[in-house]
Amino acid sequence: MSNKYRSGKSSICKVVFHDMQPLDTLYLESTTKPTTENFKSLIDLAVMELPGQLNLFEPSLYDSEKLFSSIGALVYVIDSQDEYLSALQNLAVIIKYACSVNSKLHIEVLIHKIDGLSEDFRLETQRDIMQRVGDDLLDYGLDGVQISFYLTSIFDHSIYEAFSRIVQKLIYELPALENLLDLLMQYSTLDKVFLFDVNSKIYVATDSSPVDMQTYEVCAEFIDVTIDLDGLYENSGQEADGTVRSQPTRCVSKLQSGSVLYLHQMIRGLALVAVMRLEDENDANALAVIDHNVLVFKKSLEKLWERARIK
Ligand SMILES: Nc1nc2c(ncn2[C@@H]2O[C@H](COP(=O)(O)OP(=O)(O)OP(=O)(O)O)[C@@H](O)[C@H]2O)c(=O)[nH]1
Numbered sequence: 001m002s003n004k005y006r007s008g009k010s011s012i013c014k015v016v017f018h019d020m021q022p023l024d025t026l027y028l029e030s031t032t033k034p035t036t037e038n039f040k041s042l043i044d045l046a047v048m049e050l051p052g053q054l055n056l057f058e059p060s061l062y063d064s065e066k067l068f069s070s071i072g073a074l075v076y077v078i079d080s081q082d083e084y085l086s087a088l089q090n091l092a093v094i095i096k097y098a099c100s101v102n103s104k105l106h107i108e109v110l111i112h113k114i115d116g117l118s119e120d121f122r123l124e125t126q127r128d129i130m131q132r133v134g135d136d137l138l139d140y141g142l143d144g145v146q147i148s149f150y151l152t153s154i155f156d157h158s159i160y161e162a163f164s165r166i167v168q169k170l171i172y173e174l175p176a177l178e179n180l181l182d183l184l185m186q187y188s189t190l191d192k193v194f195l196f197d198v199n200s201k202i203y204v205a206t207d208s209s210p211v212d213m214q215t216y217e218v219c220a221e222f223i224d225v226t227i228d229l230d231g232l233y234e235n236s237g238q239e240a241d242g243t244v245r246s247q248p249t250r251c252v253s254k255l256q257s258g259s260v261l262y263l264h265q266m267i268r269g270l271a272l273v274a275v276m277r278l279e280d281e282n283d284a285n286a287l288a289v290i291d292h293n294v295l296v297f298k299k300s301l302e303k304l305w306e307r308a309r310i311k
Contacts, residue, residue, distance in 0.1 A: 007079040073106040092136035115153040177205040193274040219273040
């Protein structure tokens with residue numbers, strides 16, 4: 001993650017990966033040194049923050065070639081509430097260099113702090129930024145470079161949505177995962193299914209139907225409720241030989257609207273969360289089928305992970 005001073009990089013890391021309350025980021029001090037944090041999810045993720053006050057191309061600070069050739073995605077944060085022209089020029093220079101050392105790099109631009117802009121102004125700002133970045137790249141002869149833009153804020157779910165999409169680009173097995181989730185939907189009559197990283201609430205995969213932000217929010221909040229409830233109860237069983245084995249967390253909850261939320265713990269800190277509608281009289285049967293299919297999905301996920309590890 002890179003960009004200017006006070007654009008919001010540390011806040012994003014704290015809110016997404018450390019569950020910090022957005023308002024508490026007001027008191028974060030400016031980062032003075034590059035930092036790296038490692039997270040284990042479906043993939044091992046290293047998030048590196050490059051402080052805005054340091055020059056990326058200063059040889060005594062960074063080995064730029066090594067840095068850019070070792071990363072999978074560059075996330076550039078632009079403060080949409082501040083004057084951003086110099087940030088855009090800086091971005092063009094970074095892209096020019098990054099593309100020369102790593103042609104596979106995903107370039108992701110967060111147009112951040114959009115909570116302070118009106119709905120119309122958000123889209124106008126996005127259009128302006130995309131246009132300017134496009135023109136700058138054209139000047140460098142880099143018009144074929146693919147860049148993704150996201151409107152984000154730490155005060156709503158947009159930052160999780162953006163990070164979900166960014167992390168998904170780094171998962172080599174994503175098409176296979178999406179296929180498995182589509183099959184699960186088809187055979188279990190689910191309306192929507194997500195594979196969540198429980199700690200960050202990033203979804204590492206979902207089925208191929210469009211993501212609706214409200215459904216995402218309900219599912220993410222259901223994870224918190226389940227974890228709180230799970231802490232209250234003993235979640236382990238004794239085997240015949242006396243060993244105590246903890247059971248994977250599973251939770252089903254019916255909302256007033258009639259929708260049913262379903263959560264089943266998977267491997268590597270992941271949970272499968274689904275939304276569905278059940279006819280009352282068939283609840284138990286339908287849930288038994290879903291449980292069975294989810295266990296089949298979990299086994300496939302384990303195999304996928306084993307194979308990915310061997311590669
Ligand atoms: N309104 C609004 N403020 C934000 C948002 N994200 C971060 N901020 C605020 O922006 C200020 C700077 O955030 P930091 O996370 O310290 O910025 P940084 O890019 O890490 O800054 P350096 O460490 O100096 O490079 C803080 O006061 C945050 O509360 C956002 O989405 N909306």
